[in-house]
Amino acid sequence: MTAPSVLPAVTLHGGPSAPASVLGRSPARIPTAGKIRAGIKVLTKRAAAEPRACEIYERGLRDGHSFDRIEQALAEALPQLKNPLVPRNVPWFTVRAQDFGNPALARELLDAFGEDRGEGRHLYRFPVVFPSDHWQTVMPHELAAWGSHDKRFWSEYSADGRVRHCMCHAPVPVDAQGRRAVRLFGGRKTMMRETNGGVCEPEACREYQQRECNLTGRFLFFVPGIRSLSAFELHTNSFYAMNAAIQKFETVAFLRGGRISGFLDGQRTPFYLSKRLMEVSHIDEQGRAVRVPQWIIELEAPVDVSALLRDREDDETAIVQAHAACGVLEGEPAGPVMPVDEAEPAPAPGEPTLDKVVALAGGLGVGRADFEVYAVRRWGPGWKLNQRGRRRAWDELDRHRNDAAGYADKVAAALREAP
Incomplete structure (x- = not known):
């Protein structure tokens, strides 16, 4: 398997900006070496009834392919199956070789921190250190609606942090003859969405109400003992996980004079990421509060406060x-x-x-x-x-x-x- 020549990077919309240059003052970008995923995907009941689908799925797992790659293979072989994979909440994190630019990093992570608790060797808990003292930088998050190829709408805060705007890509301008798109410098431009005056209001947003726009976030970190100049990322859509992490970040920053980066103390104590089974509530279609058990990402700071x-x-x-x-x-x-x-x-x-x-x-x-x-x-x-x-x-x-x-x-x- 060949590693990509260019590492992916996470753009921090609404976060600190890079210094001004000929390329403009763009949002800061953190190169990433790979993704650790919060759960797994399994075949739907309909897909599981297809022997060919089961064969493709099992082979993909065996070869260390990402779930995106497995889903793509299923779509190519069995186009009649729509959305053949569904997420499943599990007590461990998923580490697959194809989710990393250097597949060897996936094996290093599992060898160093993996455990076998009766369901095979998985990553249940592992140490992390963060590269910035701004929690908004190490846990970027947004409300976003995706199309088939790219992001259609996303949230972004105003410079003073008081107003959450709904952003979208600006139309590509054409030349005076109206025949050719103008060549853009620095990529596509963005603008505030005209709907709702450019203000992000989930309760009044058609995409949010139809579940096309959702909260999405990620943790960006390094793992002590795993050699990589680029950070790792862990995606989450859980409000509970992100809200609890913000409280931990703010508490640690208060105790450490504003710092959350690096090790927490002189004994080189890191943060840890793990999962905890919690009962979380959500509102069903009838407006009733329903509580269901979920494995929620938990950020730990096992340090002596004194x-x-x-x-x-x-x-x-x-x-x-x-x-x-x-x-x-x-x-x-x-x-x-x-x-x-x-x-x-x-x-x-x-x-x-x-x-x-x-x-x-x-x-x-x-x-x-x-x-x-x-x-x-x-x-x-x-x-x-x-x-x-x-x-x-x-x-x-x-x-x-x-x-x-x-x-x-x-x-x-x-x-x-x-x-």
Whole structure:
């Protein structure tokens, strides 16, 4: 099987734009190495009654073909079968060689993270890291209506993010004689759809009400241990999966100072993608809420939240120290050079000195040696050298004046943890 010469790319409509160039300011594009799919497709009851269809389907599975390729083969061999495959929800992710530019990547993924839980070796749970700190970039999504060859309509937000527009391709202009299409630079142009004044309103949209326009999205990520310069993608049409992922992204970003990219902590903890069986509700044709069990994609962040908070505090200490270093480089006096344990810059009026902080810790039953080890783990090694670090230590001690025993237990528990 020959790998394609050009890798596919995901265009992020409504996301960050690439820098302006002769090609224009187009939406950012992330090259992708292959697709991991959320489920499988099986033969319809009618197609399963055809021996020839069963043979084509089984051979396609055996050869690692994508379900699109299998469906195409069925259509060519048995044109009387309309839509011979239907999606089926399963507890694993589908990894097929033909969905990857380099088919060997599919085998690497299954070898590294696949499990056999009684139904063959499948991908149930695997680690991922994201290449951007903007969740809109690593989980692009839209409402879209597709024609037989390309996308007819799709949603796109205005620059201020307040209005969701319905977009479509603009008509191709013709020359003055009306005989030849004008050669377009940069591909087909887009425009707001005239219906509904260009506003995307699913409740008032004919295509949405007839299920021709649907929510579609994808996760874009790298898999630790799988060597690829291009990202992998996992498609989903589940509102529940995407909405839950947004909440996880926003929580992690809050804890990490706006970051969701890369590993989550110093222990190289990644996100994980898995599936969870949930009861989800939908509205049937009679307007009744119906609950059905579904395997929903779940984004996991198995990290110690307190460790993330400590990382942020250490980062802030490093920033303070960096400002002092910049001052030295810019010619500001650095003061006498002293060993770290003896350094005690003169505090501003009303700010606690190191001796006062240590004395207050002693008053709460925590000895100097133990408190300094604890403080280094909590605020970083430079906490005693800067006014802000000492103030944070003082404020914590001050909050525990009426609970000396509780504070001593807290410090002792922290010291028992592995450094």
